[in-house]
Amino acid sequence: MPEFIAATSRGLIDVLSDEISSLGLNVINKTSAGVTFESNWEGCYRANLELRTATRVLKPVLDFPAYQPDELYHNIRKHDFTKYIDVGQTIAVDANVRESGFRDQRFVAMKVKDAIVDQFRDAFDGKRPDVDTDNPALRVAVRVVKNQVNVAIDTSGDSLSQRGYRTEAGEAPLREHLAAGLLALSGWSQNVTIIDPMCGSGTILIEAALRARKIAPGSFRKKFAFQNFRGFQREAWDRVVTETLSAEIEKANVHFYGFDKYSRMVRVAMNNAQRAGVEDDITFAASAIDVLTPPPGAEPGILIVNPPYGERLGITEELKDVYRDLAFSLKRNFKGWTCWILSGNEELTGALKLKASRRMPVFNGPIECRFLEYKINA
Numbered sequence: 310m311p312e313f314i315a316a317t318s319r320g321l322i323d324v325l326s327d328e329i330s331s332l333g334l335n336v337i338n339k340t341s342a343g344v345t346f347e348s349n350w351e352g353c354y355r356a357n358l359e360l361r362t363a364t365r366v367l368k369p370v371l372d373f374p375a376y377q378p379d380e381l382y383h384n385i386r387k388h389d390f391t392k393y394i395d396v397g398q399t400i401a402v403d404a405n406v407r408e409s410g411f412r413d414q415r416f417v418a419m420k421v422k423d424a425i426v427d428q429f430r431d432a433f434d435g436k437r438p439d440v441d442t443d444n445p446a447l448r449v450a451v452r453v454v455k456n457q458v459n460v461a462i463d464t465s466g467d468s469l470s471q472r473g474y475r476t477e478a479g480e481a482p483l484r485e486h487l488a489a490g491l492l493a494l495s496g497w498s499q500n501v502t503i504i505d506p507m508c509g510s511g512t513i514l515i516e517a518a519l520r521a522r523k524i525a526p527g528s529f530r531k532k533f534a535f536q537n538f539r540g541f542q543r544e545a546w547d548r549v550v551t552e553t554l555s556a557e558i559e560k561a562n563v564h565f566y567g568f569d570k571y572s573r574m575v576r577v578a579m580n581n582a583q584r585a586g587v588e589d590d591i592t593f594a595a596s597a598i599d600v601l602t603p604p605p606g607a608e609p610g611i612l613i614v615n616p617p618y619g620e621r622l623g624i625t626e627e628l629k630d631v632y633r634d635l636a637f638s639l640k641r642n643f644k645g646w647t648c649w650i651l652s653g654n655e656e657l658t659g660a661l662k663l664k665a666s667r668r669m670p671v672f673n674g675p676i677e678c679r680f681l682e683y684k685i686n687a
């Protein structure tokens with residue numbers, strides 16, 4: 310049975326592994342680089358279409374030690390890359406090189422590209438595929454750590470995080486797979502109301518509504534890389550799409566609420582929700598956090614919030630007031646609710662003067678954050 314690796318951000322490996330298992334796929338290993346599972350290609354198609362917390366799905370093809378450029382070149386040629394695409398299609402090689410004797414990533418990428426291109430030349434009368442780094446038909450991912458070389462075929466193409474509904478955003482939007490990951494880490498059950506009091510472009514709530522409606526995160530995409538491959542099994546793909554579409558439900562069991570201080574952001578969030586087809590499940594309105602109250606009739610549920618934290622937005626001193634306002638509002642108006650905060654700045658979370666009941670490390674891009682749970686006593 311072939312093996313695949315689903316990649317994600319650090320901090321989300323366990324939730325991704327659970328998601329893969331819940332698709333009925335067999336997880337065989339978890340590492341910091343991702344979750345390895347075994348499956349036929351139909352399972353790979355399903356993983357690409359349905360995984361909410363993965364950024365891409367890779368098919369590992371080679372794993373070997375190499376100390377010299379020639380060794381790298383000859384080992385690459387041991388796998389037949391000509392079976393994936395026609396010679397008239399395009400390729401790209403991405404290299405990630407750490408603690409190795411090779412000169413740099415670009416050198417490794419070039420050597421691997423040369424080996425693959427020469428394979429095509431030999432097989433197709435001197436003809437070779439062109440390189441297209443933006444939109445190749447076949448993207449090959451090479452990872453070299455201490456001269457151990459891992460080579461994988463990218464089955465996804467653009468990052469799975471880029472669902473396609475968020476064509477407008479604010480200043481520091483959460484990547485969609487991370488928003489889905491926070492929902493999973495919070496243990497949110499789909500009958501519980503969620504409020505995002507600083508919703509920005511609405512990512513957390515849109516991801517929650519998609520999950521509640523069983524709408525596959527990949528259903529907005531025009532294309533996955535595996536569709537370019539010569540062995541693409543159209544019938545299996547059609548079956549996966551049909552099954553996924555038939556699982557969708559018309560309305561979520563619960564309603565979602567998003568607020569932001571700026572009405573411009575509220576409009577952006579509404580437009581994104583509309584593009585995702587979940588606008589009826591979410592109410593967005595402008596409100597600053599210090600005056601926010603629970604929506605009339607809403608049972609206590611959870612707040613999930615990604616406040617500005619200074620690395621990318623604003624200045625720490627000014628932001629302390631925002632955190633103080635958030636804590637004030639929670640204690641005064643949200644008794645009985647649970648609040649989850651993603652923060653990349655301890656000084657700011659300190660300004661809350663609340664005691665976290667749980668703390669989980671999560672990376673937002675390169676920024677090491679904490680996802681913190683606060684139970685607001687009734």
Ligand SMILES: C[S@@+](CC[C@H](N)C(=O)[O-])C[C@H]1O[C@@H](n2cnc3c(N)ncnc32)[C@H](O)[C@@H]1O
Nearest residue numbers: 482483507508509510512569570597598615617
């Ligand atoms: C880091 S962004 C949230 C990004 C969002 N999770 C997304 O994916 O687009 C923080 C948001 O908090 C909002 N904000 C800042 N101060 C606020 C306040 N006092 N009350 C409510 N919203 C506020 C900003 O307008 C911004 O949209």
